[in-house]
């Protein structure tokens with residue numbers, strides 16, 4: 386294990402996460418406890434329940450993370466927690482726990498931006514990797530696709546600037562909303578992706594947003610998909626895929642085709658923006674991260690796109706695509722190397738903050 390040993394905490398939404406990352410950016414342990422069962426009856430995340438669940442889950446989650454890494458709290462040299470964006474009550478739990486540990490053990494503390502965690506997550510390393518402290522490339526383009534963000538960033542020597550972002554809904558958000566309209570349980574994105582695999586993308590195609598520039602827009606696609614569902618219901622009758630969740634009934638083929646067309650358009654927009662950016666200014670390295678980076682079609686199309694364009698693609702490993710604390714510890718490690726630490730008493734949680 387190389388120094389410093391970083392403890393990361395992430396509680397921005399509905400996952401309670403704790404991880405240990407060593408000084409070479411290797412993940413020694415990453416524990417994520419999902420609160421899905423607690424929120425499912427409400428069809429989405431209930432902020433107060435999230436906060437209470439974080440408090441209840443933390444002792445077991447942190448104990449497991451330390452045990453799996455084979456270290457004790459005493460060995461931790463740097464402490465990090467997410468400061469936002471996210472649900473303030475949920476963020477406050479993790480941030481306060483992190484501050485308390487840093488205060489008690491007299492360790493430097495980093496309050497990390499959630500997106501900064503995702504942005505650098507493709508460069509996380511496995512425990513077996515050699516202990517050379519390989520920093521991320523000094524220049525790369527980062528694409529973060531999640532439930533709250535669809536953003537393109539330029540990163541240069543640790544300085545992050547925004548190239549483009551969504552003007553309305555985020556990519557993951559529209560997967561969730563379309564899935565919700567079909568009666569699927571939260572989070573709908575992964576299930577919509579699974580169902581789209583069974584459809585024929587060309588059977589019910591939806592247009593790709595023709596937005597100018599590098600910004601994204603997904604609300605038009607969402608409206609079109611919802612309208613198509615309404616149209617289909619006129620001939621098929623009300624559609625509620627929750628009833629089919631036990632696997633006894635296959636969803637109608639028309640719906641599967643529609644979801645396939647929807648997903649192709651959503652992914653097509655990402656590729657169109659990358660094309661545009663690459664034409665303006667060739668991309669050497671592209672790092673893709675965030676919950677939607679788990680999307681099957683995106684994971685097939687991106688390597689093909691990178692190959693065609695001679696781009697070095699760093700696609701976040703599937704296990705670190707969703708929210709996790711390893712990415713928070715890792716982002717803190719990179720900050721720590723640059724000599725920056727946060728004032729324990731000044732660091733605050735915030736629901737919306739620029740990166």
Ligand code: KG4
Nearest residue numbers: 531532533557574578676677679680707708
């Ligand atoms: O990064 P993340 O875990 O949380 C945020 O920071 O938002 O991303 C969660 C989002 C949700 O909208 C979820 O439905 C979506 O990622 N998602 C997917 C897939 N897996 C997760 N969307 C499409 N296809 C997937 N396979």
Ligand code: ZN
Nearest residue numbers: 531676707708
């Ligand atoms: Zn996230």
